[in-house]
Amino acid sequence: MGFGGRMKKGKIEMLAIFFLLTCLLLLFTLFFHHHYMLTSVVFLTLTFIPFFIRFEKKNGSGRELVVLAILAAVASVSRIPFASIPSVQPMTFVIIMTGAVFGIESGFVVGALSAIVSNFFLYQGPWTVWQMYAWGLVGILAGLLKQTFFIETAIGRVIFGIVTGFLFSWIMNIWVVLTMVQNFSIEQVLVFYASSFPFDLSHALSNAFFLLVFAKRWISILTRFQKKYGLLE
């Protein structure tokens, strides 16, 4: 949001930060063999700080703040109608739509915020931070790919939906593995991922389905609103 002329620069900056941090994460995991959990928590905190500060330093208007809050709250309650269908929830979809219309930063903010808010009424714990990271990343990706093949075309959306669906689930799996399993071996990790695969697949497919069927409508709703109130442009 509020990128305007700095759009390009902002995009590159964000990409660079993200790339750098992902490399760091991999390096850390490879070299500091034993204290995965510790490193990853430290790492996650470090990743967040630039994004957090970026938003913190902005003097957004009340309207912008309210719109972001509403999107995150909608995302958090969006799983209610699907409570009876296991591991189907449109939170990822809502976050993607935010990124695709309002851009990278709004995507990140709503992604991270949805995680905080949906845990607010349950239990906060280290998993909140991981969810913030995972959904924030999904929001950023959607913002990056705004108005490209992946958002504009049906095939693109299906691909994007499946990829982000798995991305989210797999990041959350990493947290479970890191926290709960000490001294793990590759086989153990694989077994774990295999056992969660049906759930992850169902999340990814439903995500792709929502994007395929509803994305156009949602983008038009959000864009109308953005224009009507001159927001987050």
Place this chain on the structure above:
Amino acid sequence: MAMLETKQLSFTYPDQKQPALDNVSLSVEPGEFVILCGQSGSGKSTLLRLIKREIAPHGKKEGDLFYKGQPLEKTPPLKVSKKIGFVFQDPENQIVMDQVFDELIFGMQNIGMETDEMRKRIAEITHFFGIHHLLKKETHVLSGGQMQMINLASILLMEPEILLLDEPTAHLDPIAAKDFLHIVGRMNREFGMTVIMVEHRLEDVLSFADRLIVLEEGRILKDGPVRQVINQLSDEKNHTFSYLPAPVQLYFHYSTNKQVEEIPLTIREGKKWVQQLNVRLREIPKKSVSRKQTIYSLENVDFRYEKRGDNILKACHLSVQEGEWLAIVGANGTGKSTLLKVMAGILRPQRGWVKVNGKMLRGTIPEIGYVPQNPKLLFSSDTIYEELSNQIPINNRDKGRKKLTELITFFNLESLLNRHPYDISGGEMQKVAIASVLLSSPKILLLDEPTRGLDPTAKRELGTLLKKLQEQNMTIVTITHDIEYAASFADRCAMMFQGAITVQSPTEEFFKGNHFYTTMINRMTRGSNVPEVITVEEAKEKWDLEEE
């Protein structure tokens, strides 16, 4: 020096030719209580928002606004923010925070107040409002009236000099509305706060107010002391007449010797005046009431939302005759909305049964059309035309299209068809919602609080349209807080109390039998030397004035 002044103020919204405000000049003295009224679209909200700079609409503005003799634009933002307070119409949407306490301190935090000062002010306001019991609550559990009180308190904590209120009671039930207006009246009387309020419900505020301003099409139509302006509106043929409270209307119709000071603003004044009248009851042939068939019957209905929750409906009995208009009245939280949802088949009762035309009701059926309190939750399309055509039943396209054209004419919606359902006024939204429900050709129409937030003109229009539908043999059931509305339109009224219907009888009998829960005209004429009536229309029908 005037507290607030506008000089030749005009305002035009972008993409509009007609100005929303046209050459408005007025000056408000410190401590004045001013009521602004006028039809929706007359520019009253625009005027109020222009005074509150932070929420002023975008568009072309001409003319000047002065705050204490200083141009408003040049007053420091922090100062005007504190000194001019604004209360909005919708109690729930204005709330920003999850906790009542946080909501109260929200404004003070924005202007950078220290903790100790905030604590002190909260302590004061809590005493003044008597809201200790609400401080530790979450905002979403409050009732509409409590929410609006918290909104007012939160603004008063910033210690404003001018209080602007934009139809603050439109969403409240009559009791909560009175409580709210009472507090505003106290702020004015006891603290000399300047108040400018947009309000349709004149009956409750006229006695507090000093001055009444009527706006029409962006211009000031009338401006002056309350009684004088009312006197100028006394022409019954003019549509502004419908703004006047019922006792005033009765006064203008029957008073032989009209005097400005005598215009009754309260029931007490009305009673005094009525004593002077000499009225003979006109002989009216009793309308033969044909026994109609019962279309709806509820027997022993119990309903609760949660397994271990309280019963919202308790052994509720009700019957509705075919082709009648039944109004269900009662205070908030007595289960009216729940009852209507049970009647619509949206909620299934845990005990008892609902029969429609002798058949058990299980789930929703096309014969019943239900219009919720907030029509927004029906809308899912970008234009009204699309919204309506999506509602055409799939099994009968051609007939449905014909019906759609009829309904568009009936409700006068032609000019709105390409608009977004959210961009139209409340009255129009209500009409679209009813039209969309009528597309499936129901025999019974259930309306939840259809007049909420409508101005008197829109209310009357809606009432007339519904009456027309009724003539086409539609059965209508409405829930309403609006006693005057029920008295003017419904054939029968039922009172809801603690989850059951306590009384149900024909409208006239119903209100004449009530002592407190009855219309103003009834309260005015009861126990006086004139025949008891419940509405101005009834009086016109039955009263013959005898010349002295």
Place this chain on the structure above:
Amino acid sequence: MDYGFRNYHPLTNFIYYIFTFLLIMLSQHPFFLFFTAIFMIFLNYLLDRGRQLRRWGKFVITLIFLFIIITPLINHRGSIILFYVLDKPITFEAILQGVINALTLFSVVALFFTFSFVINGEKLLFLFSKYFPNWALLTMLSVRFVPLFKRRLEEIRRVQQTKGDAHERSIKRRLKHGLLLIQILLTWSLEDGIQTADSMAARGYGLRKRSRYIRYKIEKKDMVLIILMSYFTGISIWGWFLGDNILTIFPILEPYFLQGREWFFFTNFIFLIGLPLLIEGKDAFKWLCWKRNN
């Protein structure tokens, strides 16, 4: 709940949780973890009579057994072979590893149950509002919308029922219908949200830096507790550094019962974990004395 551990400054509480979480992750020793688990059960019972724990009990117990069973089935390292399953050795070490994992899992989950009792949302936001006021405000706003949206969603669901499509069985239809409800909620709420934003602006939002309402003050007792916790944690980390807080399993299993210096670190560790229990106990005792004297 103005007594016991919860009566301390949220920062003090927060520090306890960070330190405890850290030490649970570091101390991979069944003896340490077993006592942690016991203490966590006690703490849960003291704070909410274990209601939360019981509600999730089945789930947690299943997970624990899964860990204990699955770990040895996958992990075949170790020298003490107990028996064979499908020609694969089941080792004592692997079972021990499973137990450690299960205890860690249980302790973390139970710890964070108590976290939500001790540091509720409001306290958490208070903590973060100091450094991230924008985020804190944004979170509060969003949290405020959730109950409202839940109610709206329920209303929308009920009313949309009247329009048919309510009893659709196929997954595709259900997904479509469900998201349509969310879509109506979104449009409605965005439009109404403008009023919320106006109400913020009308109360001077964005004119200057917001002040913070200081609900909690750090008192002497908080300082004392923070210093104590830091001391215990410092010592524990030293113990971890020396390897005394960890049971080495692979390649060679060290004796699993505590010995010598390990006792010192264990006592120290248990003091940190048990601090809230001590405080709750102390306050309960004080109350009893007060009641008796009245």
